[in-house]
Amino acid sequence: MNFNLLPYIITEGYCVLYALTVLIRINSYIGSQRETRQLRNMIYAYVGMLVFDIFGELFTANIIVPPTIVLRLVNCATIVCISLGCYFWYRFVFVRSFPTPKRPTLINILMFVPLAAIIIFDLVSLGTGTLFYVENGEFQTTDAFTWIQGGVNYFYLLVPTVYSVYRFFMSHSHIEKVESITFAVYMVAPLISGFLEDIVPTVPILALNIFLIIHFLFVMIQNHQIYTDALTNLNNRRHLNQFLEEQLPKATPEKPVILFMMDINGFKAINDTYGHVEGDNALCLFSDVLKDIAVRDNTFAARYGGDEFCLVATKTKKSPDDIVSEIRSLLAERQPESSKFIITASVGYAQIEKPENDPTLLIEKADAALYIDKQTWHANNDN
Numbered sequence: 001m002n003f004n005l006l007p008y009i010i011t012e013g014y015c016v017l018y019a020l021t022v023l024i025r026i027n028s029y030i031g032s033q034r035e036t037r038q039l040r041n042m043i044y045a046y047v048g049m050l051v052f053d054i055f056g057e058l059f060t061a062n063i064i065v066p067p068t069i070v071l072r073l074v075n076c077a078t079i080v081c082i083s084l085g086c087y088f089w090y091r092f093v094f095v096r097s098f099p100t101p102k103r104p105t106l107i108n109i110l111m112f113v114p115l116a117a118i119i120i121f122d123l124v125s126l127g128t129g130t131l132f133y134v135e136n137g138e139f140q141t142t143d144a145f146t147w148i149q150g151g152v153n154y155f156y157l158l159v160p161t162v163y164s165v166y167r168f169f170m171s172h173s174h175i176e177k178v179e180s181i182t183f184a185v186y187m188v189a190p191l192i193s194g195f196l197e198d199i200v201p202t203v204p205i206l207a208l209n210i211f212l213i214i215h216f217l218f219v220m221i222q223n224h225q226i227y228t229d230a231l232t233n234l235n236n237r238r239h240l241n242q243f244l245e246e247q248l249p250k251a252t253p254e255k256p257v258i259l260f261m262m263d264i265n266g267f268k269a270i271n272d273t274y275g276h277v278e279g280d281n282a283l284c285l286f287s288d289v290l291k292d293i294a295v296r297d298n299t300f301a302a303r304y305g306g307d308e309f310c311l312v313a314t315k316t317k318k319s320p321d322d323i324v325s326e327i328r329s330l331l332a333e334r335q336p337e338s339s340k341f342i343i344t345a346s347v348g349y350a351q352i353e354k355p356e357n358d359p360t361l362l363i364e365k366a367d368a369a370l371y372i373d374k375q376t377w378h379a380n381n382d383n
Contacts, residue, residue: 264286264345270341331343
């Protein structure tokens with residue numbers, strides 16, 4: 001056996017095992033199914049590429065001597081899987097950037113055309129040798145393969161990279177900026193791995209680079225599951241507590257930590273009268289308002305539980321009362337004309353101006369202020 005081939009195959013074999021492990025684990029994810037569907041598709045394409053590549057290397061080393069047509073089919077399947085993986089990466093970044101499901105648009109259709117075209121070219125090349133062929137039992141590619149197959153693959157890698165850079169500069173959200181630049185940086189390695197594989201043919205550089213990306217995406221989605229509310233896509237209570245524990249020790253009179261607690265007025269009546277679907281719509285509308293406030297005022301927004309929400313301000317120059325007015329004003333503007341009810345909210349806030357380690361005191365003070373505002377609402381509406 002060619003001993004240079006052995007570590008190559010072992011490395012790709014371990015990559016297959018890890019990818020299959022991720023597939024099993026990701027089935028339990030309860031957040032955005034659109035994201036995980038694209039990640040799953042990427043992993044399927046990755047596993048297919050690895051399996052077919054392992055067989056291709058065994059054929060090349062004459063450890064297994066298949067008929068010529070089998071060699072062509074296996075290598076064709078390998079390059080098709082690579083193109084599918086690039087396409088599903090583009091799709092992942094797209095659904096991550098636009099989490100609200102949308103109907104297929106002309107852009108979506110046009111973006112699928114290069115993939116469909118290259119798969120047809122690959123299948124045609126099995127008989128014509130336009131992009132690749134087999135000579136003396138070895139797989140060979142043509143100049144057209146480099147420009148057409150490589151061009152399509154790099155196109156699907158470059159589009160998300162360019163968009164991520166654009167999103168980094170245009171976004172006002174720190175979280176989105178970090179995510180965007182991470183996407184852009186992580187694509188540098190795959191963009192150059194194709195050139196490196198020609199220099200170091202005994203190391204599966206492309207497989208290892210894709211392994212790195214899948215691991216990163218898997219960790220990102222797991223963190224999203226742990227720290228994000230599935231319905232509203234806001235930070236959850238666990239993330240809120242963690243954020244407060246990080247910020248409270250930094251509190252000063254010049255930079256206080258202000259916690260706003262709020263809930264939707266008459267939310268139980270909305271559920272009882274119009275059903276839980278309308279109740280969920282109310283929660284999502286209110287959470288969208290808080291997301292906009294978070295971007296405008298550089299605050300941390302979270303769903304505390306049920307119909308209770310929180311904002312944490314640490315850097316804003318606005319007064320707490322101004323932020324409360326902004327919340328109510330924006331909520332009034334966002335009421336759908338077709339809505340069967342009007343969504344309003346009670347809000348209470350408290351602030352800490354000296355270092356503190358336990359967020360319990362701040363939460364209790366803000367909750368007490370919320371209770372007072374809620375009693376005022378009841379006094380004006382329970383007639």
